[in-house]
Amino acid sequence: MPATYLHPGVYVEEVPSGSKPIEAVGTSTALFIGYCLKGPIGTPVLIGGWGDYERIFGGLQDRSADTSLQLAGGKVLGDPMGHAVYAFFQNGGGKAYVQRMATGALSASASVEDGGTALLTFTATSPGTWADGIVVRIIGLSDEAENNRYRVEVGRGTGDEFEALEVFAEVDIREAEPDFIASMINDVSELVTVELADGADVDTLRTILQGATDQVTELTLDGGENGSDGGKTDYNSAFSALRKVRDINMILLPGHYWASGKGKDQIEEAIGHAEYMRNCMVIYDPPPNSELTSAGDVQSLGLNTSTYGALYYPWAWVANPFYDAERAPGKPRRVLVSPAAFAAGMWARTDRRRGVWKAPAGVEATLLGLADLEYVVENDEQDFLNPSGVNAFRRLPGYGSVIWGSRTLATRANPEWRYVPVRRTAVFIEESLYNGIKWAVFEPNDHRLWSALRTNIESFMNGLFRVGAFQGEKSSDAYFVRCGLGSTMTQGDIDAGRVIVEVGFAPLKPAEFVIVRIQQKVGQQ
Template identity: 30%
Template sequence: MATAYKTPGVYIEEIAKFPPSVAPVETAIPAFIGYTEKATDGVLDLKLKPTRISSLVDYETHFGGPQKETDITVAVTQTKSAGLITAQKAVAELAEEKRSKHILYYSLQLYFANGGGPCYIISVGPYKATMAAALVETELDAGLVAVKKEDEPTLIVIPEAQSLSIGDFKTLQDAALAQCADLKDRFVIMDVHGDGESLSDPTANLITAINEFRSNGVGANNLKYGAAYAPNLETTLNFDFEESSINVIINTDGAAAAAVKLNTLSATDNAAYELSKAAITDLPCKLPPSPAMAGIYAAVDSSRGVWKAPANVSVATVVRPVIQFTNIEQDQMNVDPTGGKSVNAVRPFIGQGTLVWGARTLAGNDNEWRYINVRRLFIFIEESVKKSTMQFVFESNDANTWVKVQGMIENFLTTLWRQGALQGVKPEHAFYVSVGLGKTMTALDILEGRMIVEIGLAAVRPAEFIILRFSHKLAVS
């Protein structure tokens, strides 16, 4: 406002009466770290440079396609009568240990199929013919360091971490959790590493794998910033393959011919060629659940809000979990009395498909941070309020500023309360915001330039256990 006027006339002064507003930040922007076919858009080198994409087409433009499978074999069985083929079938095989360990492309397919939106890709290098575990951990860790420089990502997903040794897996995941605790604006979605028990093996002992994961796959620090899921998923995604490397063995009336390459079969037996390709399409593509969960987080945040637990939701593009288990086994997954490391189950239900059946962080015994939606709601509110209060840095630390800050935050939290993010029948039951001399600050705080705002929230929590109590009632005339 002007302090003095020298020329006679009419002057207009606009006085700001409303407090500024809090702009809510995005809550489900995953950062996928892994190997890609390429890392360039034709001009820029994108290796270890977080790149924002919005679709699978964007991914293919910048990072290429999947690593082609070369160890598939196809057995074609034919029956002939009078020199004519009367019946034939083909069965394809791909041993899990021989398939490519580079699964980032398929993971992005699973992510977008489950409702995923914009995300970041951090390419740590081109595909490798063989995986040297120690080198892979170092390169994936470099991708983790690169994503730390980006402000927008709110989720960290490393699908290829399962291919590491369990020791390297622990080192990587502990570093991811530490980054989340340091920045306080992101959350880790991780897969269970069972060491000797593969989560892609239907005969594996799931509880043994989870116990190994709890003991040697993740440490005891910063557990509230991550959630783990198991088992792996059998998806409907199709493998990409190199026809010139696929062996096809044709067995006619019990007599097996020498193996031929798939790409040469089309010229000699087109029917067997098409049948072989169809058999390869039927091969189950097994993937860790973290990419699907990242998509589900994004979909639930968009439709319901970050305060809704990402559970009791169907998983798309999935046939079934690889390992079947019982309620008793899930009891041991959900509650861990020793270390408190909860693991969320992905389970099939008759008539409902495959559902996410758990909503706990790794800190499953922590009453404050037990649930994923509570942790992520606080991350969302903390980051939104933090960014909005940046405008008050170096403002006068007096009552005028305090009123603006308090009003700004209260308006934001009232909106969230109306949307169902906070408990309470009245706003004052759901939250409080306190700032001021004698409330949150002393005279010394003001002298040293500190403005302290205290915010209390009553976050909604999921109804994890619904208990119905029934009893007999005597008839009354």
């Protein structure tokens, strides 16, 4: 509505420019979904570094005794989730979601009881045996008969060997008080939660606590169960819930690899999710302890040929942090770790340094944290790996271990999306436009809207062209944006409430084959 001018004077008005810049979306947020021994179950948790993973999910776990991780020939897989997350951040990853999958897991707990009835119960913050042995000490702060105030210490060890990890200096066992024990501990402690039973008699609880020796009550948590990894149905449900999380760009499934009964079903669920969302890719692994020596070996794997999938080979040897020549000589010196995790970190590092349109491969793609590769890949092996879309880890003299391939698994099935950076650049543009033009919904569908859409999208595409994201010497060679009646829409489209914008771009494709032709020049008269 126009302003109303009633009194003489100066009026200042702000006039909208019509410019609505499109913001580029992130491209390197990973999702690690799979089995681990600590942390919330069934909920994606965003972490910003290895320290967050250690705090919430317990860090690296010694699982060398787990028979499911022991392979023929004495090879052992390292803690799948822990090593994968560590490799991701070590190689350049910035942030990631971690979603723990565990069916049948139980939380450790301990209670102050009256004749077998729990009055005050302490429970571990997440299910698993990690909390078995945690000790809670409840210490009275007064000798008075009506004392309701206590000090709570949570730690490990008993008696003189007790070591407090968390201390709550003064809490009250009465629910109506502002410093009620549950209010002071829950959502603050990283180890336990506490609950006063419904209808619990506070007088009885007080009598029990005061009757303890020196008014110190010690409770030891137990009964935790780690549960087991979920199956196809569990992962289907998990990915259905993840449809609401749109900022995931890479999906990894530590502990699962492409083999029947070893994770193939779960990987297929992840690929189905990526196909549905169209804004992320799945990076997964071939079976460990299985050398690919011919094209027939690759073909026998029966790999999924989705344009949203990428696979890396071989697995990586990593030093086992739990091996010690004196104290733990029986543990393996090194363990196998998923190659997908290293690749995901490299994708993130390349995005940050060069852009999503740069292939995350080459001599710049030096992998960190590897002791060795499970198998040696040379030119002869890559002659059949590359055409099949299997990206190789190789050791190059003077460069160390590098990624030497940047193809999707659609190399043969859909050559248009043969390259990882082409697929990821398209996803990046699509998601940026999806988020950036929502303002157009419910606007009048006429030439002014079409012009505004063209202007804003062209500005975004031109910015990408100027930083080298597309082929072409001129912007007209690199991209186009069309929107208008007779161009992208008919009157029927307009009557149906549709605005159609067509955007095209010439993607950069990596120079896989650098060919040098040398000719001997014969002397001429």
